[in-house]
Amino acid sequence: MAALQTLRNKPALLMSVIGGALLLFIITLTDFNSCSRPNVEGEVNGKELTYEDFETQVRNEENLETLLLGSISEEEKNNIRLSVWNRFVQNQAISKEAKQLGLIVTKEDVQQALTSVTQQQLQQIVQMMQYGQINMSQVSYAQKIMLLMANYMGQPSVEAYKQFLKSADQQISQLQKQNPEAAEMYMNLKNACLYCESQIPQELLMNKYMAVLQAGVTSNTVTAKMDFDENNTVYNLEMVTVPYSTIADKEIKITDADLQKKYEECKEMFRIYAPSRDLKAINVTVTASASDQDNIFKQVKTLEDTLRKATTAEAVEGIMKTSKTVANYMNVYLPKDLYTQNGLEDVAAAVDSMSVGQVTATTVEPKGRDGIQYISTIKLVGTKTSPDSMQICQFAVESQTLADSLINAVKSGKSLSSLAAQHTDMTQKYGLKGDTTWNATRYYVDLKAQTDSTAASYTDICQMPVGTIAYYTVPNQQTGQPIYVVTQVLATKAPSVKYNIAVVKYPITFSQETYNGKRRALFEFLAKNKSVDALEKNANKSGYTLMEMPNFTASDATNARLAIGGEGAKNAFTWAFDEAEPGQISQVYECGQENDQLLVLCVTGINEGKYLEWNSPNVKRQLEALVMQDKKAEKIIAQMKNVKSIDQAKSVKGAEASSQPEVNMAYFASYEPAVAGAVERTAKGKTTGCVKGVNGVYFVQVVDKKAGNATFNPASAMLEQEYRKMSQIFGQNTNIMDALQQKLKMVDNRYRF
Numbered sequence: 001m002a003a004l005q006t007l008r009n010k011p012a013l014l015m016s017v018i019g020g021a022l023l024l025f026i027i028t029l030t031d032f033n034s035c036s037r038p039n040v041e042g043e044v045n046g047k048e049l050t051y052e053d054f055e056t057q058v059r060n061e062e063n064l065e066t067l068l069l070g071s072i073s074e075e076e077k078n079n080i081r082l083s084v085w086n087r088f089v090q091n092q093a094i095s096k097e098a099k100q101l102g103l104i105v106t107k108e109d110v111q112q113a114l115t116s117v118t119q120q121q122l123q124q125i126v127q128m129m130q131y132g133q134i135n136m137s138q139v140s141y142a143q144k145i146m147l148l149m150a151n152y153m154g155q156p157s158v159e160a161y162k163q164f165l166k167s168a169d170q171q172i173s174q175l176q177k178q179n180p181e182a183a184e185m186y187m188n189l190k191n192a193c194l195y196c197e198s199q200i201p202q203e204l205l206m207n208k209y210m211a212v213l214q215a216g217v218t219s220n221t222v223t224a225k226m227d228f229d230e231n232n233t234v235y236n237l238e239m240v241t242v243p244y245s246t247i248a249d250k251e252i253k254i255t256d257a258d259l260q261k262k263y264e265e266c267k268e269m270f271r272i273y274a275p276s277r278d279l280k281a282i283n284v285t286v287t288a289s290a291s292d293q294d295n296i297f298k299q300v301k302t303l304e305d306t307l308r309k310a311t312t313a314e315a316v317e318g319i320m321k322t323s324k325t326v327a328n329y330m331n332v333y334l335p336k337d338l339y340t341q342n343g344l345e346d347v348a349a350a351v352d353s354m355s356v357g358q359v360t361a362t363t364v365e366p367k368g369r370d371g372i373q374y375i376s377t378i379k380l381v382g383t384k385t386s387p388d389s390m391q392i393c394q395f396a397v398e399s400q401t402l403a404d405s406l407i408n409a410v411k412s413g414k415s416l417s418s419l420a421a422q423h424t425d426m427t428q429k430y431g432l433k434g435d436t437t438w439n440a441t442r443y444y445v446d447l448k449a450q451t452d453s454t455a456a457s458y459t460d461i462c463q464m465p466v467g468t469i470a471y472y473t474v475p476n477q478q479t480g481q482p483i484y485v486v487t488q489v490l491a492t493k494a495p496s497v498k499y500n501i502a503v504v505k506y507p508i509t510f511s512q513e514t515y516n517g518k519r520r521a522l523f524e525f526l527a528k529n530k531s532v533d534a535l536e537k538n539a540n541k542s543g544y545t546l547m548e549m550p551n552f553t554a555s556d557a558t559n560a561r562l563a564i565g566g567e568g569a570k571n572a573f574t575w576a577f578d579e580a581e582p583g584q585i586s587q588v589y590e591c592g593q594e595n596d597q598l599l600v601l602c603v604t605g606i607n608e609g610k611y612l613e614w615n616s617p618n619v620k621r622q623l624e625a626l627v628m629q630d631k632k633a634e635k636i637i638a639q640m641k642n643v644k645s646i647d648q649a650k651s652v653k654g655a656e657a658s659s660q661p662e663v664n665m666a667y668f669a670s671y672e673p674a675v676a677g678a679v680e681r682t683a684k685g686k687t688t689g690c691v692k693g694v695n696g697v698y699f700v701q702v703v704d705k706k707a708g709n710a711t712f713n714p715a716s717a718m719l720e721q722e723y724r725k726m727s728q729i730f731g732q733n734t735n736i737m738d739a740l741q742q743k744l745k746m747v748d749n750r751y752r753f
């Protein structure tokens with residue numbers, strides 16, 4: 001009160017206090033906003049990637065792949081998000097290294113990248129992608145631009161690309177009123193091309209950096225000869241192994257001092273390059289119960305009975321419209337192998353033994369490769385025979401009046417080819433010159449085409465009888481106006497049976513009642529087990545698996561979140577990294593791509609330093625295993641202290657003897673390096689003495705040591721050594737990018753978004 005009275009009596013002092021408080025508030029608020037940076041997806045060496053920039057790049061990649069592939073799945077979208085992040089990290093790593101080396105990318109480099117793409121390259125890329133030999137991430141951005149030009153402009157060249165960019169805005173403006181869908185496609189195409197072009201410089205910088213590394217990989221005759229001798233020398237060994245399992249664990253006493261000493265010896269094993277959490281998780285995937293399956297079976301059985309009573313395709317169509325089948329019924333006739341190509345092999349196999357109108361008994365199918373199980377029934381509505389190939393003559397024009405006049409002229413006896421020759425402007429523009437060609441019509445859909453109000457209704461070209469002439473329309477992608485394709489059917493061949501099949505497939509999914517039951521049971525289990533120790537003790541007894549996720553980084557969290565799916569997964573890992581303290585157990589998070597998972601996380605440790613702590617549970621277990629091995633080795637070596645010969649070694653308790661003829665040390669070193677080193681140092685006829693190995697203590701006699709039949713060729717040996725070095729630098733197991741990324745100062749916040 002006295003302090004308040006003093007302030008009231010001194011207004012200047014009061015104002016200064018209020019002003020200071022306001023200033024402090026503003027400074028604090030500003031500092032909070034600058035430090036929390038809630039929109040920052042990640043940071044590498046001080047370079048921030050905001051959420052907005054990240055999402056823009058993801059959308060650009062999705063647009064690009066959609067244009068090139070037609071459509072992309074949810075899994076492919078997740079892969080795009082991962083690739084955008086990985087490319088951001090790689091770009092920062094390479095940019096730093098390239099700057100130190102003085103590497104730059106010029107406009108001429110970008111131009112050269114575009115002009116160097118050949119038609120043969122594009123054909124090879126398309127073929128390899130069809131056979132699954134490469135994926136889109138392995139195609140350069142310059143090649144992607146040319147693929148876009150080939151697919152949408154019909155001319156994969158730099159000139160066509162420049163012309164497209166020059167006229168794109170004008171074309172989009174014209175199409176926005178005439179054909180909004182075409183305008184949107186044109187805009188997406190333009191954005192995809194500009195995005196690709198923006199990525200080329202960094203891609204070329206990466207290539208230049210890798211080329212410098214490759215140029216630095218060298219060999220010499222001395223080291224090449226050493227490698228050659230190692231691979232060409234063959235040993236004949238007598239070996240005795242005393243496995244560590246011959247000594248019981250209970251005979252070994254391990255103290256904290258032992259663990260700390262071992263920790264210091266192998267501390268680099270526990271280096272971490274990013275903050276992490278030691279997590280344990282219970283992840284329950286909800287599946288359909290027996291009751292759920294029975295209910296779905298009854299629904300399909302009811303449909304089976306209803307389909308048996310349907311006598312027309314129209315009646316079947318009405319029934320199928322009200323069903324929940326995942327295989328849409330379109331009342332069409334299709335070749336049998338089309339069902340096989342679309343994953344309906346069972347349908348294609350069943351129709352061979354079915355008569356028209358027959359319905360199969362309701363069946364529970366085995367689980368498919370996608371992990372989904374269905375209950376199904378099918379009805380063979382009808383069959384018909386139609387040609388698989390048609391000989392046609394086509395010519396495209398821009399007006400309905402001209403199309404009608406051409407049709408009337410052909411009906412009067414003139415040939416469409418001769419009429420097309422009179423309109424060279426149209427033949428050059430659209431490439432249809434009235435030539436006679438055979439077209440495959442095997443996979444057509446048996447539906448009537450829709451025409452404008454001034455033309456009579458006509459059937460699709462694939463159903464036109466021999467001798468018929470008509471036209472159909474396709475939109476001009478540049479103007480949005482219709483193109484009239486006058487078509488004459490001259491002949492048909494290869495008739496085959498087509499099938500009209502109603503396919504009912506209901507996936508076996510869990511009910512809400514089943515889901516609620518699993519959720520309720522997990523809540524009850526957590527209510528009875530409120531500590532991590534209790535979870536570890538009772539999880540298996542209650543039917544749950546407590547998964548261990550030691551040293552789990554933010555990047556791991558992002559990958560796990562994408563794999564699990566759902567908003568709940570994001571919230572779970574945000575809690576684990578931003579809110580939780582060691583020993584805490586999370587709430588139950590409802591997540592999963594199909595909302596079918598219940599996730600609980602436990603945080604057992606927070607790792608913020610450069611190394612994992614020696615006494616963290618996972619590290620301690622690893623140290624105990626190493627110390628256990630050391631102490632067992634000491635005991636075994638002590639037991640063998642008087643062993644001087646291979647025969648004496650064989651008499652040691654628990655010893656396992658074996659002969660190893662024709663042994664190559666390069667291979668042997670891959671699983672017992674210490675023993676391989678000792679053998680190489682041992683002369684013919686001598687013994688190695690006791691050697692501590694990975695699986696036990698070894699005692700080896702070198703019976704013979706001789707060179708193989710290969711001849712040393714310095715040039716080829718050096719080339720082979722360089723190849724092995726490059727494999728080590730650029731291979732998957734020891735990739736140069738992993739080494740570079742370990743040097744980066746990186747913050748990964750993707751799990752929050």
